[in-house]
Every structure is written in structure tokens, then in C-alpha cells.
Amino acid sequence: MRRWLLRRAVQALLTLAVAVVLLFLITHVLPGDPLSREGAGHPLTAAQIEALRARYGLDRPLHEQLGAFLGGLAHGDLGTSIEYGRPVTGLLLERLPATILLGGTVLLLNFTLGIWLGVRQAVRKGTAEDRWLTTLSLAGYATPSFWLGLVLAWLVGIKWHLLPPAGMRDPVLEGGVLATSADVLRHLVLPAVTLSVVSIAATMRYQRSAMLETLRLPYVMTARAKGLSETRVTWRHAWRNAVFPVLTLFGLWLPILVSGSVFVEAVFAWPGLGSLAASAVGNRDYPLLMGASVLVAAVVVAASLVSDVAYAFLDPRVRLS
Amino acid sequence: MTRVLDVCDLRVSFPTADGSRLHPVDGVSFSLDRGETLALVGESGCGKSLTSLALLRLVPPPGRVDPGSGIRLGDTDVLALEGEALRRIRGRRIGMIFQDPMTSLNPVFTVGAQIAEGVRAHFPVSKSEARERALRLLQEVGIPDPSARLDAYPHQLSGGMRQRVMIAIALSAEPDILVADEPTTALDVTVQAQILEVLDQLRRSRGMAVLLITHDLGIVAGRADRVAVMYAGQIVEEAATPDLFARPSHPYTQGLFASVPRITGPVRRLTPIRGTVPPPVAWPAGCRFRPRCPQAFEQCELPPGLRPVGSGHSMRCWLAEESS
């Protein structure tokens, strides 16, 4: 078991390394000169361009640049943002908490509501409720997150004045921890709901199909024959086994969440990594985009690793081999 | 002899795509007395498993037990029970053992936990008391080193041991009746005899009634007091075991015996029953065995009823009228 853990961890590191090199190659091999963005408004002289090129190390051969990049990465240095002129790492860390708050909330919603609905669908398979839930969740998945965000922000935030349509905090609010937290929570609702609506379908469907497979198995019949209540049979016996595929979903689902958060954070001006990435796009700030992508890749790889390990610990057949 | 189970005209039906219903169990009647073993014998598809599931109202939807059927446990009408009352008889009045112990045990819980759960579902005992009882049950079913095995997971045990655990689970709520649905089919031959022996011992020591469902005539001899042979959803012959083996009367039963090789006696050719078992959609009107029966005659186009052919021996065949 320990050996498997080690191998899995090494595999994760390797995957991350490949992802990083891939990202590097993408940005450095493409046509187009990021430096032409610099100094938009006033044209740069040839000498200025040369100086900038040297500053960013763009005049050195490719493998040297890669080496420098990887070396910097090992020290946590992700380069310097073109737009902000500050280290990328610092910028990312600044914005990370807001994204964790939003992402964490959506995760919680998805993996509680999504699981519950998926189980419910499986138990009530073929009923109208089951069919409607499938169609609704598919409709949610089909909705563009940025559009839904705009519509909700406009309707709920502006037209009906129920919740704040943008930002994470009310700038003029003064008060203690409780008041500030409540304020943040109010701002959190719309972006979290938007992101959840578009991503809950995945969890529901996985859970539903895993549950359907499990309910078919003979040990579920054994549990019923013992005289256990239907609730106990469903949750303690069937679901305890049907949750495994949903755990592995976590690694696959995270990229959906991350991509969605770029749009949702941008639309709601939520000060997280997503909106940072969106604005970096507008500014053609590719070091910042690179840094964000590396961070995202690391998170996805880590999430995949965590869910695999969790699976291994929870399934006694794997744990005890 | 106290009667513990009475099954009258049991019918189980399933809906078909065109709205009609099929009856894989079509008018089955039998009874069980305390301390006796009844074997329900038949090939796959004859409806014996569904019969056993019907006893506990475990027929998988969209199937159902048809109204007009009767299942009585002593004074209790099983078909009239709902919800909590139904849950209370499962395991407590009838315990069930299923065919494949690997897939019939939940892989993520320990063996001890699964047995104890059965205990606590019906008796208000503490966790430690339930664990104690689980331990005693493991001993009773003959598992060596039971205290170590309590915390084992199903995948860590051999097939034979898993089946013993299944038996322990079935006994956990102290039922009067044990239904064993093909308890040895998924096991190695050497282990089969052991499991059957365990079942026999438990029957004697606890005074239970056992319904043994199998396709294997071989395990019936010496283990069952009475045998009921099923074909195409109906019981076609019923007798005390020695009688059935001495004078199999229904052509199907005769066919079954003729297709089983014997160690004793001269070497002879096996005569299989010609044709194959028809599925419920293709059951012929009249006697369902007619297309495959070497002794069929005109009368067989009408459905025969169960008629006595000896003391405690009956069969569903027009030949019964002829011989009487």
C-alpha cells in the first residue's frame, strides 16, 4: 500500500512536470510577440524593445529559457506580470483566498446536493421526477456560466435589489467580524449559485449511474432480507459503495469548476484567480496567465491524487491488499 | 407437527411491453412443518428463486405477487403486511441465504458488523452484546478462530467461509424458517457437502424448517424430507424423498433422473430430455411439459391439476388419472 502511494505521488509529479513544460512550450513557440503589448499608446523604439527582451530573457535560446523557468518554479518564482509589474506568485497568492471561498462553497453544494439528488434519482428511477431532474441538470450544464451570471446579477441584483450583483464586499460597510462575514456571504450567493447550477449535473449523473449499478447487486438484497429499513439499505449499504466513483469524479470535475470560475468571477467582479486570469487575457499579460495555468494544473493534479488516495483508504479491498 | 409456513396458489407476475402479464410463478402451493426440510427442485427459469423471494415480499419491481395468492406464517398473513410490520418478519421469521456469497456480502463492512447488524435490526441489544452474539453465531456455523474472523472483510475469506457467514447472517434474528436459495451452487464440490452438513445440524439444533432450493437432485437425497419438483412456474410432482427417488412418476421427474449418471448399477447411456425449457412467453396451453414429453397424449392439451399417486405423493399429469 505504501509503495502504491509512493508510485502514485511520483506519477502525479511527473504529470505536473509534463503539464508545466507543455505550458511553457505553448507560450514560447507561438507566433506573435507579447512585447508588442508593452507600452500600448506610445510606440516603442527598437532599443526599448531590445531592453525589454533582455529583461524578460526572451533573447536567449529556448532550452535556456525553459531551464530558467523551471529553476524559478522550484523557488516559487513564476515570473513577473507585464501589467502589474509585480511577481506573479504574489499576485496569485493574494487572490487565492477568494477563489478558495467560492470554489469551496460550490464544491460543498455540488457534492452534497448533487449526491443526494443523484441517489434520489436512482431510487426513483424511471419516474417523472427522475426524468425531470436529468433534463434540468442537463439544461444547467448547457447554460453558459457567464450569461447565467449576467442574467442573475441583473435580475436578482439590480432589478430586484435582493443581493449584491458584484464584488466580494461592501466598500462602505463598517462593523465587526460577524457583520463582515455576513456581508461576504451575501456577495457569495449569486456567484456560488451560478457556478453550482452549471456544474452540478456532472455529480448528479455520476452518482445516479453508480447507484443504479450498486442497487442491482445481490448484497443489497441480503440487506433487505435482514429486515433493515429501506433508508438504511439505500444509504448505509448501497450508497457506501456507490460513492466511490463519485470520489474519483472529483479529479475530473475540478477543471470544470476552474474554467467556470474564470467567467463567473469576471462577471461578478469576484476578486479571485478567475477574474485575475480574465483580466490577464484582456491585457495580454501572458506571464500572469502562465503562472495561473501552472497553479491550476498543480491543483488539478493534487485533487486527482487526493481522490485516488481517499478511494484507496475507504475501500477495504484496496486498503488491505 | 406444527405448520410454520403455508403457501397457497402463489402467483408472481411481471408486466410485458405490450401490457399483458407473465406469470413465472403460476399457482404454487406447498407447506412447511417445524423441523423438516423441503427441497424445491427445478432447472433455471422454472420460477423457484422467485418463489422464495415472494415469501419475503422481495420480488424485484416491476414484478409483484398477484392477489389471490396466499402466504401464511402461522397466523400471520404475509401479503397483508406493510412497511414496518413487513420489515419485522424479514430475518426474524424467515432467514434467507443467497446463492453467491461473494456478491451477497457487502464488501466494505466486516463480517462481524454485518451479522451484528442483523441482530440489532430485530433485538434491542447493545453493540457489544450484538458482537457477542455474532461471535457465537460464527462458532455455530463452524468457522475456525471466530474471534479473529469477526473483523475480517468478505474478500479475505474463502468461498466456503463466506457462505457460512451468510448462514450466520440469516440466523442472526433467530428465525423459525431458513430459505436457502442454491446455497452450494457457487462453491467447490468439496465445500458443498460441508455447507449442507452445517445447514442440517442447524436445523436439528434449532428446530427450524428449511426450504432448500436447488437444481441438483444429488444434494436432495439424504438431506430433504420432502421434494417438490418445479417446471415452468408450477409444481409438477411432490413426494417424500424416498418415494420420489423410488418411484418418480411425472415424466419430467423421470427425465431428470434418467439424465443423471449413477455410480452404482450397470453403465448405461444417458437420456437427456429432448428440447429446452421454454421461457414464460412461450409456455404452451395445456400441460406445459407436453412438447418435450415422451408420454404425451391427446388429453395433455388440457392443463392437468395436481392428483395423488400414492400416500403423500402427488403429480400434475394426466397419467395420474390413467394409473388410478
Place this chain on the structure above:
Amino acid sequence: MTAAAEALRQLFGTPRGRAGASFLAFLVLLALVGPLLLPDPFRQFDLIELANAPPSADHPFGTDQLSRDVLSRVVSGARVSLAVAAIAVALSVTLGAGVGLVAGYWGGAVDATLMRLVDGALAVPRLFLLLLVLAVPERVPLLALILLIGTTGWFATSRLVRAEVLRLREETFVHAAEALGASRRRIIFRHLLVNAAGPLLVAATLGVGDVILLEAGLSFLGLGVQPPTPSWGGMILDARPVLETAPWVGIFPGIAITLTVLATNLVGDALSDALDPRGA
């Protein structure tokens, strides 16, 4: 190929499958024929009187800030979205099948390397890959955009095809056929086509929906289809400033995206159920 025919039959057997397929057929028809019947999407009717006009008999979806007919623009956008999605997905599926076949058949170091690459590429969300690729160059022509979207979407498909090849390699019937003198390569290839066609079709259908969402998102960020070519995402971006005063400008393109992607998902779902009803 009778499995495919059977799948198609079942597709139209469920109400959801029918709904999805009908909508897509309707949309394709609309995209082809609509521009002939509707006013020019670039035409500015009356900048003074008819800018940001609400839906009316003349303009069922209203007009935008430049008094262009929103309905025509939505239909034009359909053409672009469907074309981009179709070509990109065709590219992805071909690439994925090719790589999966090579990896599965050759095995060894080739397989290991390819799969490591796929794992690494899958670690970065497709959106981020595209953001990086599209943010650097000055301007990306439509064809390049389509190719880029296509080349970022083959990873999962390659795993699927590879798994199928590996499975087939071990099947006893392959060994049996080989023993009778058949070429291993031909057997695997033929059976692969038959077995993988279904899942590939499902992946392609769902892929179309994913690409439509992706392209709309990119256009919303200014990176996708460039103006003046109308695109649904671009229309939503342009509608932001007038969202309060003229919500129809932004709402209809969004509804169009949702309905289209929902339709592709319903079709993909129905196909998937037809191929493997156990999960239904």
C-alpha cells in the same frame, strides 16, 4: 454497422432524444435557410428610432445598440457556432482516435510516452490552454481558432480508443483468428471500428456542445470569433452595457446557446443509453 442503426432507432425512441434531435435539425435548417429569409444581420435599420428597440412584430427579438435585428444576428451566430463546433470536433475525434490507436497497438515506450503527455495535457483545463494560446498572438484568424480548439480536445478520446484497443488485443477471438492465419492488425482495426464507433459518436456529440460553450466563452472574453463576424458569445459581450435597458440583446443569444448545447447533450445521452442501456 447495424449497432449504429439500432442506436439511431433508439435515439428517436425516447422523447428526450427526439426533442434534442429535432431541435438540432431545426437549428441546422435555420442556419442554412434563415439568412435567406431574414434581414441582413449587419444592417442598421434606424440608429435614432430603432436602436435598442424591444421585441416587436418587425423584430421578434428586438434590435441592438446599432439597431441591428437581433434575430438575424442570432441565426447568423448559429452558422458560425455550428461550423466551428463541427470542424473542431471532427478534428479532435480524428486526432484522438489516431493517437489512441497508435498508443494501444504499439504499446511499450510509445504508449507510455503518449499517455504521459495526455495526462499532463489533461491537467490543464482546456480553457486555460486556449487562453494562453490565444492571448499571445495579435489576431487569430477563424480557421486558426478552429484548429486550435480542435487540437486541444482530443485527449480524452485518445484514452477511450486506447482502452478499446488494449481490450481487443487480449480478446481470445483475436488469438483464435490469428491462429487461423488472419492478420492481427486487420482484425483489431475492423473490430475496433465497430466497437469504438458508438462511444466515439457519443463523445463527438457531447464534444459539439462543449465546443459551443467554449467558443462562446472565448468570444465573451474577446478571444474567440472576432467582430464583425457575429457570434453568440460576442453578442453577449456587446450586450453588457445595455443589459438593464435592453435585456433582450443579451438574453436571446444566451438562450440560443443553452438550447443548442442542451439539444446536443440530450442526443448524446440518448445515443449513450442506446449503446449501453444498463446505465439508463
